[in-house]
Amino acid sequence: MQVLVRDNNVEQALRVLKKKMQREGLFREMKARSAFEKPSEKRVREKAEAVRRHRKLARKKMQREGLIPGPKRVARPSR
Structure with missing residues (x-):
């Protein structure tokens, strides 16, 4: 997964990354694998x-x- 940082705007890049991870179901999988x-x-x-x-x-x-x-x-x- 790749996110481009434009104009040194790291906050926006983080928001985009989190949204992509949410769409891919990464957070759900991490929670399931925690126990x-x-x-x-x-x-x-x-x-x-x-x-x-x-x-x-x-x-x-x-x-x-x-x-x-x-x-x-x-x-x-x-x-």
């Missing part, structure tokens, strides 16, 4: 994640087909 997870707990967690993914996919499919309303859009003020 041992029993195999039974791992199975339960992975099953729950699979169910969550499946429900999200089904919800998006139903929204595309028009069976349920889509997410509400936030009106942003124009500049």
Whole structure:
């Protein structure tokens, strides 16, 4: 992963780096690896994640087909 520092603005580069790491799931993985997870707990967690993914996919499919309303859009003020 690489972040360019422009005009010696390290704070902005750190924000960009943190956002990239968040998107990649690095923080979640570090937290998971910080302590041992029993195999039974791992199975339960992975099953729950699979169910969550499946429900999200089904919800998006139903929204595309028009069976349920889509997410509400936030009106942003124009500049």
